[in-house]
Amino acid sequence: MEYNTKYPTIDDLRNRAKKRIPRFAFEYLDGGCNEEVNLKKNTTEIRKVELLPRYLKKFNGASLTTELFGKNYNAPFGVAPVGLQGLMWPNSSEILAKAAFENNIPFILSTVTTSSIERISEITEGNAWFQLYHPTEEQVRNDLIKRAEAAGCPVMVLLCDTPTFGFRPKEIKNGLSMPPKMSVANILQILGKPKWAMNTLRYGQPNFEVLKPYMPKDLNLKQLGQFMDRTFSKRMDVDKIAAIRDLWKGKLVLKGVATEDDAERAIELGLDGIIVSNHGGRQLDAGESSIRPLTRIAGKYGDKIPVMMDSGIRSGPDIARCMASGAAFTFMGRSFMYGVAALGKNGGNHTISILKTQLQQIMEQISCEGTSDFTRYLVEK
Numbered sequence: 419m420e421y422n423t424k425y426p427t428i429d430d431l432r433n434r435a436k437k438r439i440p441r442f443a444f445e446y447l448d449g450g451c452n453e454e455v456n457l458k459k460n461t462t463e464i465r466k467v468e469l470l471p472r473y474l475k476k477f478n479g480a481s482l483t484t485e486l487f488g489k490n491y492n493a494p495f496g497v498a499p500v501g502l503q504g505l506m507w508p509n510s511s512e513i514l515a516k517a518a519f520e521n522n523i524p525f526i527l528s529t530v531t532t533s534s535i536e537r538i539s540e541i542t543e544g545n546a547w548f549q550l551y552h553p554t555e556e557q558v559r560n561d562l563i564k565r566a567e568a569a570g571c572p573v574m575v576l577l578c579d580t581p582t583f584g585f586r587p588k589e590i591k592n593g594l595s596m597p598p599k600m601s602v603a604n605i606l607q608i609l610g611k612p613k614w615a616m617n618t619l620r621y622g623q624p625n626f627e628v629l630k631p632y633m634p635k636d637l638n639l640k641q642l643g644q645f646m647d648r649t650f651s652k653r654m655d656v657d658k659i660a661a662i663r664d665l666w667k668g669k670l671v672l673k674g675v676a677t678e679d680d681a682e683r684a685i686e687l688g689l690d691g692i693i694v695s696n697h698g699g700r701q702l703d704a705g706e707s708s709i710r711p712l713t714r715i716a717g718k719y720g721d722k723i724p725v726m727m728d729s730g731i732r733s734g735p736d737i738a739r740c741m742a743s744g745a746a747f748t749f750m751g752r753s754f755m756y757g758v759a760a761l762g763k764n765g766g767n768h769t770i771s772i773l774k775t776q777l778q779q780i781m782e783q784i785s786c787e788g789t790s791d792f793t794r795y796l797v798e799k
Contacts, residue, residue, distance in 0.1 A: 460730025544570025716744025734776025
């Protein structure tokens with residue numbers, strides 16, 4: 419396992435990433451919506467969860483191995499879907515997919531990221547999950563589903579928390595789109611980050627590789643925005659989910675669940691799992707942090723459906739806190755992107771190593787032998 423002792427925490431990786439990539443790319447990765455209240459609450463409120471050590475309990479060692487959808491993963495965490503990955507660090511989606519595969523954890527490919535379904539399937543030998551933004555046209559939806567099936571994706575993830583584009587002031591100021599608007603300020607930022615610029619030249623300007631077959635060629639920025647508006651219906655509903663459930667024969671997961679009502683609907687629709695999430699604090703600043711609905715939903719429905727979680731998780735102790743609160747599995751987006759932006763091709767493996775090392779220490783400290791046992795170590799309040 420590759421491990422760089424100069425950067426033993428995700429915060430260390432974040433600080434290095436900030437120095438290595440243009441400001442517009444870092445603010446896209448790091449930022450939230452509106453006043454970024456929920457962005458900060460996510461991690462803060464996870465860290466209010468406390469664990470109870472049982473020092474005199476007979477202890478036979480701790481294992482991070484976690485079963486999910488009939489597969490044993492080497493740890494109870496995976497790589498969440500992130501859009502525009504190649505903008506933040508060139509080739510980062512492939513770096514992270516490779517690291518996830520080598521470490522036997524899930525990697526979820528976003529519809530709007532910068533590597534294709536087929537390429538990521540090749541890297542992961544058909545083990546990558548695919549996250550579907552719902553297309554407006556049935557033909558595009560059906561083709562994406564067929565491509566994911568042909569690529570061997572075992573799990574499809576549907577988003578329900580993006581009915582509108584989040585209001586993100588930093589992205590508005592930076593003219594963030596794909597490719598980024600080349601203002602004088604952005605050009606100066608690029609000139610100040612030569613490694614990022616050289617890697618971008620090496621791997622080419624990032625594009626929406628998943629969507630390339632459906633996009634007209636040579637779109638300017640305005641036309642690209644119009645294409646995205648036309649292509650995605652954004653708002654999810656029960657009819658759209660039911661139609662996809664009929665088409666998709668693999669495991670189907672709903673991501674962005676934040677209420678018990680939506681969790682119950684997911685179960686009624688025959689979904690195989692849910693991910694409690696607030697999109698990393700990028701959509702609803704006035705909403706709850708992710709850990710609060712996780713606790714309620716897992717308590718009520720955890721015996722009926724795997725209840726997973728993302729948003730705000732930044733460390734092994736954070737993973738432990740979420741698992742103790744009822745999560746069956748966890749996902750992280752920013753944490754892994756910080757790693758790649760900080761350390762390039764070694765960033766994925768190093769980030770996984772940080773999280774596994776920290777989580778192993780927590781389990782040994784509290785005498786927790788398996789990840790499904792974490793709920794027994796929760797300090798009830």
